[in-house]
Amino acid sequence: MEKLDENTLESWLDNVREYAFDGHVxxxxxAxxxxxxxxxxVSIYYLDxxxxxxxxxxxxxxxxSISKVISLALALIDNGEEYVFQRVGMEPSGDPFHSIYRLEQHRPSKPLNPMINAGALAVTNMIRGQNAxxxxxxxxxxxHEMTDDRTININEAVAESEFQSAYLNRSLLYYLRQHDVIKGNIEETLDVYxxxxxxxxxxxxxxxxxxxxxxxxxxxxSNRQIIPKHFARICKTFMVTCxxxxxxxxxxxKVGIPAKSGVSGGVMASLNHFGGISVYGPSLDKKGNSVVGLKLLEILSNRYDLSIF
Incomplete structure (x- = not known):
């Protein structure tokens, strides 16, 4: 696949700047x-x-929500595939990411997948540790291990803002606790999440x-195996489906690249034999995805034939 240099990448980013106000933060x-x-x-990290x-x-x-991919990888490492998917499903959902509706429709009441909020909360609950x-x-x-960068840290102001306004996620946790999908203290799990x-x-x-x-x-x-190959594949598959x-x-x-978005406006994409792509644009569409991120990834995918399909 053709490599893009920084001048080319800058020009493609300039092409989508007009979409920056098409949505809302x-x-x-x-916060x-x-x-x-x-x-x-935008950034591309090539495999070389x-x-x-x-x-x-x-x-x-x-x-x-990009963190859902990372917490899933860690939960799989901690507990294994069978344990994780006894508590969280593997099926896509056509409902909004914060929906409680499907939990009420299924017995047992386990979340459909790890990328919706209910599933991600259950996954976070599985991460090992004595306390939050x-x-x-x-x-x-x-x-830090994945990036070789120990400067990465938590934005405490955003964390506190989310914790104090997380009424729906609290509701999801109590529902999951009632149906034995999660265990332990609700507030501790919400704090971690x-x-x-x-x-x-x-x-x-x-x-x-x-x-x-x-x-x-x-x-x-370093060529060190940080995430087992099979678990990395599982995570990328969920990125495609959910x-x-x-x-x-x-x-x-439209794009055909495994990707995960977050409501801060970030998108992380992962493409075998090519590398990682990330885009940041805080303005979101009605689904909660970065407007600029989606447009830029669509352009890059079509221009350079990046779709996996």
Whole structure:
């Protein structure tokens, strides 16, 4: 596949700047409502270790739902595939990511997949640790290992804002606890989850994580297996089927790259034999996906024939 240099990437980013105000920043989390829609960035981390980027590449944003891929990988490492999928399903959902509806429709009441909020909360509950601090510490250490960058940390202001406004996620946790999908303290699990979602990254750090998944869980520089190959494959499969909320089907047709979005405006994509791509654009469409991120990935996929299909 053709490599893009930074000048080419900058020109493609300039082509989609006009879409920066087509949506709205997430305002149901107070701290995210302060984001500037004009802050845009993109990065590609190739499998040979080269990273190219354009735009506001040093701008940090929180992972939000992109963290669901990372927590799933850690939960699989901690517990194994059978344990995880006894409690969380593997099927896509056409409902919004925060819906409780499907939980009420199924018996047993386990979430349909790990990429909707109910499933992600159940996955976070599976991460090993004696308390919330230890679990969060393990998630951060895992991030440091994947990026070889120990500067990555939690945005405490966003975490506190999310924790205080997480009424729906609390409801989901109580429902899951009632039906024995999760165990332990509700507030502790919510604390871990909101901090997991509030980990700050820039596009270069995020594209390196995407490249790690593309490289079958193996670090690009040390060649160390950080995520077992089979678990990396599972995570990428969920990115295809459920990664873009209830727009995943349309995204698969238009773009065709395994990807996961977050309501801060980040998108992480992972493409075998190519590398990781990340885009940041805080303005969201009605499904909760970055408007600029979707448009740019569609252009890149079509121009350079990146679709896996």
């Amino acid at each position: 997430a305002d149901y989390i107070p 995210l409502s302060k984001q500037n829609p004009e802050k845009l960035a 270790g080269e990273c190219v980027y354009a735009g506001d590449h040093q701008e940090c944003f929180t992972l939000q 601090d230890e679990k969060v510490g393990r998630l951060l250490s895992f991030m 909101t901090k997991q979602c509030s980990i700050d990254v820039n596009v270069c750090q995020l594209s390196r994580i995407g490249a790690l998944f593309a490289n079958e869980g193996r670090d690009l520089h 990664g873009m909320y209830d727009a995943s089907g349309a995204f698969a047709i």
